[in-house]
Amino acid sequence: MEDTIASIATATGLGGIAVIRISGKGARDVLSRVFRPRRTSCRLVPRRLTYGEVYDGEERLDECMAVFLPAPHTYTTEDVAEIQCHGGSVTAQSVLRAALRAGARLAEPGEFTKRAFLGGRIDLAQAESVMDLISARTERAAKASLRQMDGYLSRRVQALQDKLLDTVAYIEATLDYPDEDIEPLTARRAIEEAEGVRDALAEALRNARAGQMLQNGVRIVLIGSPNTGKSSLLNALLREQRAIVTDIAGTTRDVLREDLDLFGLPVRLSDTAGLRETEDAVERIGVDRARAEMRGADVVLLVLDGARQLTEEERALLRETEAPLVVALNKADLPPQTDEAQARAVLPAGARLLRTSARTGEGVEALRRALYETALRGAAPEEAYLTSERHVQAVREALAALESALQALRTLTLDCAALDLRAAWEALGAITGATATEDVIDRIFARFCLGK
Ligand code: GDP
Numbered sequence: 001m002e003d004t005i006a007s008i009a010t011a012t013g014l015g016g017i018a019v020i021r022i023s024g025k026g027a028r029d030v031l032s033r034v035f036r037p038r039r040t041s042c043r044l045v046p047r048r049l050t051y052g053e054v055y056d057g058e059e060r061l062d063e064c065m066a067v068f069l070p071a072p073h074t075y076t077t078e079d080v081a082e083i084q085c086h087g088g089s090v091t092a093q094s095v096l097r098a099a100l101r102a103g104a105r106l107a108e109p110g111e112f113t114k115r116a117f118l119g120g121r122i123d124l125a126q127a128e129s130v131m132d133l134i135s136a137r138t139e140r141a142a143k144a145s146l147r148q149m150d151g152y153l154s155r156r157v158q159a160l161q162d163k164l165l166d167t168v169a170y171i172e173a174t175l176d177y178p179d180e181d182i183e184p185l186t187a188r189r190a191i192e193e194a195e196g197v198r199d200a201l202a203e204a205l206r207n208a209r210a211g212q213m214l215q216n217g218v219r220i221v222l223i224g225s226p227n228t229g230k231s232s233l234l235n236a237l238l239r240e241q242r243a244i245v246t247d248i249a250g251t252t253r254d255v256l257r258e259d260l261d262l263f264g265l266p267v268r269l270s271d272t273a274g275l276r277e278t279e280d281a282v283e284r285i286g287v288d289r290a291r292a293e294m295r296g297a298d299v300v301l302l303v304l305d306g307a308r309q310l311t312e313e314e315r316a317l318l319r320e321t322e323a324p325l326v327v328a329l330n331k332a333d334l335p336p337q338t339d340e341a342q343a344r345a346v347l348p349a350g351a352r353l354l355r356t357s358a359r360t361g362e363g364v365e366a367l368r369r370a371l372y373e374t375a376l377r378g379a380a381p382e383e384a385y386l387t388s389e390r391h392v393q394a395v396r397e398a399l400a401a402l403e404s405a406l407q408a409l410r411t412l413t414l415d416c417a418a419l420d421l422r423a424a425w426e427a428l429g430a431i432t433g434a435t436a437t438e439d440v441i442d443r444i445f446a447r448f449c450l451g452k
Contacts, residue, residue: 006104009451015087022081031081033102035066056098077119110448124433125153140264141214164425167193171418187409198402211384217266218375221293224303229330232358234271297323307334325351333357397427
């Protein structure tokens with residue numbers, strides 16, 4: 001961590017201003033080599049934004065503002081310098097090059113935040129939330145990331161860890177002063193505590209799906225025979241005209257993807273080619289793609305034409321679907337030919353069936369609601385605080401250790417119980433990074449964008 005790193009912190013492309021960030025022991029030196037205040041009387045005062053120019057040697061690169069922030073109250077906890085120059089694709093790059101020539105090295109993705117973590121300013125869960133916030137696709141997802149950045153997840157985990165450690169402490173006290181009358185009392189109290197932690201973790205796991213969906217999004221795949229109204233329904237869900245609607249069967253040949261904010265859940269909706277056996281080579285590829293899409297779906301939305309009888313292909317489709325299913329009996333504005341009971345009879349257990357009309361909008365809001373509920377499968381987004389697979393794994397590990405501890409407590413093998421409780425404590429510690437391995441830490445920061 002001795003070297004000084006630099007990177008462009010703002011996104012590439014046209015923009016008014018770009019920020020070049022420099023962090024490390026040499027930040028001040030690097031800045032003073034490339035930046036000259038406009039008025040020579042104007043010296044760089046810490047934490048004061050100063051107007052001046054950036055130079056690469058004697059070549060003037062840009063007019064800019066610059067600031068020097070001394071350690072430790074900075075993003076990285078190190079000395080930090082920032083240069084605000086003009087945006088676009090050329091200037092920011094040349095300012096960065098000048099900073100590199102002046103002694104900095106190019107930062108790796110996530111390296112600034114990694115330094116904040118290694119410097120002890122934030123824990124691992126907070127560091128993860130930085131990237132989650134940057135990549136949030138709905139306001140609700142952004143709010144959840146901000147809450148994690150403020151330490152919400154870390155505090156929840158810490159509170160459970162403290163309970164485990166307290167329990168270990170009084171088990172160990174009993175072990176130090178063995179007394180057969182006290183052991184059952186200690187075990188009973190420890191069981192109560194461990195069960196409390198276990199229940200809290202189990203609840204967190206149940207809601208984790210919602211947390212992960214907020215961050216990673218939900219994949220909903222639209223399937224159905226040609227001309228049932230998939231594209232029209234997609235448009236109704238998007239409240240915009242995006243997909244091409246025609247009445248020539250088989251026009252949606254490729255897979256069309258659209259982003260949708262479903263009550264705060266970021267959704268990637270794919271409209272697939274009509275799933276019917278076909279001789280047409282192009283359409284054939286589309287059908288294969290649709291099948292592949294279906295395999296990775298969180299929810300499959302099957303669109304049936306309510307003004308037609310169910311076809312054999314549609315019955316086959318119903319059997320083929322593995323993901324949770326929502327069925328829209330579309331064209332509800334026309335005289336019904338498929339009656340609901342008939343459609344319901346061939347649906348897999350748990351599938352939702354709704355009447356919709358893409359034309360009049362009838363049932364579309366209810367369809368939105370059904371898709372939302374089906375995706376979450378009972379998980380509550382407002383209760384969700386585990387937001388990544390990494391957290392889920394850590395909690396699963398802790399739960400396994402807790403079950404083992406409970407078993408040991410019930411048979412009064414207190415020494416084993418203490419070991420298992422410690423193992424559960426350690427598993428949870430991986431979330432905040434207290435017990436995370438270097439490998440895990442590297443993997444987390446590697447998914448960061450440059451400049452953060
Ligand atoms: P896709 O092939 O399944 O994507 O179907 P489209 O969305 O292209 O629709 C096929 C035809 O059905 C078009 O002529 C649409 O206008 C019509 N259509 C779609 N939804 C409805 C609906 O709810 N009611 C009625 N009456 N017609 C619809």
